[in-house]
Amino acid sequence: MLSNLGFFGIALVIGGIPLALKSHSRIRLYQRAQHWPKVRATVIKSSVTESTDGDGTSFRPEFSYCYSVAGIEYCSTEHTEGLPFPSTEEAARRMVNSLPVGSSVDVAVCPTEPKRAVLDTGCPRMWQILRRASMVALVAGAAIALHELVIPK
Structure with a gap:
């Protein structure tokens, strides 16, 4: 039978998975967009x-923008x-103020899917930190759960 500590390990793994997937997706989008062609766009919403x-x-x-x-x-x-x-x-307000409605900006456009564009507002540091935290949760949770399953009491 699994102890409370073992269940805690499993909960860490289960909780870390969606966070790892979301953060990895956001970071990959940023990385891919760095190589996409750029076009001019007009900001139509900034809030x-x-x-x-x-x-x-x-x-x-x-932000909303058209291109x-x-x-x-x-x-x-x-x-x-x-x-x-x-x-x-x-x-957040500083970023919004730097991109007011009506301003002209460069956006990266997916070369195979032009309806998909990304406005570069900087490296997604928050998602990098959350990805690291999710990896720690996954590894620690797996180690705790395995320890509780393998080591006899």
């Missing part, structure tokens, strides 16, 4: 959203989430 949950209140900049590829107009909201960790309201 800070606030959300409150059990961990407190978080602030996230949101044209081969004469076809596209709009996107994707950006690289290049905020410091933890992201403060001041940092």
Whole structure:
């Protein structure tokens, strides 16, 4: 039978998996977009959203922009989430103020899927930290669970 410590290890692994997948996805998008062709876009929305949950209140900049590829107009909201960790309201507002509505920006456009573009707002440091934390949770959880299963009491 598995002890409470063993169940804790399993919970760490289960909790770390979605965080690892999401953070890896965000970092890979940033890395791929660095090699995509750039086009000019116009910012049509620039705002800070606030959300409150059990961990407190978080602030996230949101952008919408439109661009044209081969004469076809596209709009996107994707950006690289290049905020410091933890992201403060001041940092989010500073980013929004640097990209006001009407401003012209370069966006990276996926060469095989032009409807997919990414506004480079900086390296996603928050996701790098969360990816490391998820790896620690996965390794520690697996080690704890295996220890509890293998070592007889």
